[in-house]
Amino acid sequence: MQAFAQLLVRRTTAWAIVLVVLLLSLASLFFASRVDRDDDVLSFLPRENPEVGVFYDVSKRFGSLDIALVGISTDDALSPEFLTRLRDLTKRLNETDGVGYAMTLTNMDDFVADPQKGGITNDYLVGKIPETPEERAALREKVLSLDHVVGNLISADGKAALLYCFAGHGADQKVLAQKVRAAVEEAFPREAKFWGGAPFISTYIYGVTQDDMRRLAPWAVLVIVLITVISFRDVIGAGLALLSTALGIVMSLGLMGALGVPVDVILGSLPVILFALGSAYAVHILSHYYTVAHEHDRETALVRTICEMGPPVLASGLMTVAGLLSFLLMDIAPLRTFGVFAAVGILITLALSLTFVPAVAYLVKLKGRPAAKGGVARLHEWLCTLPQRRRVLVGGALGALALGSALFVGKIESRMDNAAFFSKNSPPDQAETFLRDGFGGSLFVQIQVEGDMTDPVVLREIQALADRLVVLPHVNSVNHVGAVVAQINEAMEGDRRIPDTTAKVKLLYGFLEGKKAVTQLVTDDRKKALLQVKLDTSVASETEPVLEKIREVAGTAITTTYTVAEAKGARKDEVAARVRSLAAARMRAVGKAFGTPMPEQADLEARLAVPAKADASEATRAALTRFLGSEECSVELEGAETIDKVARALTALGSRPDEAKLAETIAVALDKPVGDTLVTDLADTVDRPLEEIWRRSEAMARAKQLALDAKIAAPAGLKGDRFYAAIAAAWMDLDVPALALPPVAGTEPSASGEQKLAVAVTGLPVMHAGLSRSVASNHWKSLFFALGFVLLLMVGLFRSFWSGLLGVLPIMLTMAVVYGGMGLLGVPLDIGTSMLPSLIIGAGVDYAVHLMVAWNAPEKSPLAEAATTAARRAGPAIWMSAWMVAAGFFVLTLGEARPLKNVGGLTAAAMVAAALATMLVIPLFARKTRYYGDGTRIPSAAPASDASDAVLDTSTSPSLNERGSR
DSSP, rough: OOHHHHHHHHHHHHHHHHHHHHHHHHHHHHTTTOOOOOOOOGGGGGGSHHHHHHHHHHHHHHHHEEEEEEEESSSSSSHHHHHHHHHHHHHHTTTTTTTEEOOOOOGGGGEETTTTSSSSEEEEEOOOOOSSHHHHHHHHHHTTTTTTBBBBTTTTTEEEEEEEEETTOOHHHHHHHHHHHHHHHHHHHEEEEEEEEEEEEEHHHHHHHHHHHHHHHHHHHHHHHHHHHHHOOHHHHHHHHHHHHHHHHHHHHHHHHHOOOOTTGGGGGGHHHHHHHHHHHHHHHHHHHHHHTTTTTTTHOOOOOOOHHHHHHHHHHHHHHHHHHHGOOOOHHHHHHHHHHHHHHHHHHHHHTTHHHHHHHTTTTOOOOOOOOHHHHHHHHHHHHHHHSSSSHHHHHHHHHHHHHHHTTOOOBBBBGGGGOOTSSSSHHHHHHHHHHHHSEEEEEEEEEEETOOOHHHHHHHHHHHHHHHTTEEEEEEEHHHHHHHHHHHHSSSOOOOOSHEEEEEHHHHHGGTOGGGTTTBBBTSEEEEEEEEEEEEOOOHHHHHHHHHHHHHHSSSOOOEEETTTTTTHHHHHHHHHHHHHHHHHHHHHHHTTTTOOHHHHHHHHHHSSSOOOOHHHHHHHHHHHHSSSTTOOOOSHHHHHHHHHHHHHHHHOOOOOHHHHHHHHHHHOOOTOEEEEEHHHHHHHHHHHHHHHHHHHHHHHHHHHTTTOOOOSHHHHHHHHHHHHHHHGGGOOOSSEEEETOOOOOOHHHHOEEEEEEEHHHHHHHHHHHHHHHHHHHHHHHEEEEEEEHHHHHHHHHHHHHHHHHHHHHHHHHHHHHHHHHHTTOOOOTGGHHHHHHHHHHHHHHHHHHHHHOOOOTTTHHHHEEEHHHHHHHHHHHHHHHHHHHHOOOOOOHHHHHHHHHHHHHHHHHHHHHHHHHHHHHHHOOOOOSSSSSSSOOHHHHHHSSOOOOOOOOOHHHHHHHHH
């Protein structure tokens, strides 16, 4: 330091330093202007985690898991004028680059039976915009009667519509959000709109963070400037301290621009954080210089300042860097990047404080001023000597504070969700509320199943998984390809259930060819399917427990290793038991969908095993009457009386009469010979429908009897009819011909026809849960690394383990108080708050270093004298630095970005707490009256200067002579 100080007080050296710094600053400004931004919240996911790999793999395979949701509130979402605009908007978005698929009411596929030609007709749910009041009423009745549409595309009251916009794979979320917002605003300029989903949330977060920085940074600078000016009582010195910090920030940003590192939501706070942390070094240098320069010429003052303050400033700076480099242990890439560039920024500001600041002070001939006296100085002395005067009281109070804080530290929860990034009542929060209340939520868990999706056995396993999931708390609905196939089957055969044969399944898949919506549920080769599980909450404390339940169900409800067992084969009893289990689960899922409480699983299975008798004859007769009088019946019968007579006769036969009995019964009813053409044609026509009608009628009768016996309160009206139809369809599944069962133990896979299904749970809630675990792990790694490294540096600086431990005790107390406060106030450990250990340790250790360096009094003096000396020498700089850092961070609490608000408020409080703890803990445990070190750091020497031949007279510096002679 002596040689370095002598070099700095040469005019040529000083000018060279200033010119080099200015040139580097200009170059940095150029590169800083090229810094790009990254507003993808998913970039915080730890890419090394296998779950993250599954997430991106599934996202690529099914287009994207990034879904932009737009809720549009209106007086009538089914009015012709609204539907026209919605249809045009949907078409426009589906033609927009970056949009994989946009879906609304107007392009929702609707499969219905064709009463004229038979088979299925496929049209959009809103194919033709209604023109007459009758058409409007018919459309309203149709749409609001579709349970898979209400609550997904339109609200139950018909006053809100939802737009799903699936991002194309690789699409930029910010660009997508901008395009969708622009299109929606143009189509619906007057309606209230709510923007949900990852693209809008991430764009909002980054935008708010940038706005906060632009809006708050000037105020942070102003507050720090005012504190600096008031403390220095000199505009030039204050400006020099702040200028050196600002140049350090510019150089850091310039380095980011030169290396092509984009700014994300965390790096966006780097300027304010560097300004708050980095200004401390120049403050310490200039504070000491002012005091020395009041009594000596500037060359002598600069040499003494660098020699006396250089080592502790350098040590505290390196400790701050060590704390920030603990981010490198984290598995979250943006936090590692933040740690690197924050550390680089601190190194730059540290270097400038030891070079640029003294050089400018020398060139501008900065004058000194007397040390501060009066109330503030006396307060520092009173505070620092209080532990000597009231040792028991102070020790007891600090011990109680530490113990009380420790009790609340255990209450801190680590959780991550969308709400971790935005505040209550912010636009994303309002969107979450709107989408939850009107559409059952906006957060999805995806479950990928790999297998043969044309096999009805596999589709029933997917159905079984969905049925077990939908009854879980906070699961609103589950959409899957099995439900789509069942919907088409209802249009084809009248029953909403999965067909019994592969041929039928493949036939129904033919109606799905080219449908973009289906690509979100099944791949084109039908080898992988995706279940979309909608949650009615986005709060981590609720999503994480339900996610564990989803994982548990996904691992048990579906038979991942199976053989196909026939219902009438060797394992018929096992098949029957599993069939009852699946049917009971299906009924419970139906009850959840209709808001109808259902009996427990075991109770339903028992009722299905021994079904109560139910008379289906009247329902069968009525259905046969409708069939015989419809165009679906190819044989025309004359008169309602004849139709009724034939229907009654056929009903009396039962469900499966033999051909001869069927023809004979029809002949009697028509009063014609058995061989009459009309008789034989009608027998051929009604053979299969008679069986289906009986089966359907019996299932409906049993469904109603079950509701009566189990006291199930079915919904009223048409909704109740749909409820019974769904329960009846589940009952019909008791007759499935084959099911998946686990292989028989000891059987060779090749011999048993063993097959496998692969199941993977993914989605944003899974990523958030993984991020929560990562945040907790990162936090502890960062904390222990930073504390350990700082302790090593302190031990090395003071050449004593106990002295080093004394230096970290204030930080440990501060950490306990801060985390205890988080536990008390319910502040979770998230991405922002996980940064606290490095920031607090890095900044707070500065105070301990300077107080211990200033701790000095003659041998055998009272400890209070050493404390008084330390308070006079280091107190002003410590509190000035603390208030500057606190003010800089506190400004972040005035913004909207929640991570920055949490970090800002807690760090601001921590800095004041750290300064207070330093001036209480170190005097409380200090047992020396002299400098905590070996005393050989500052040799006595005479520096030369080309500006003056003055020689440093160390006889005028008692403290320097004392240190040099020890």
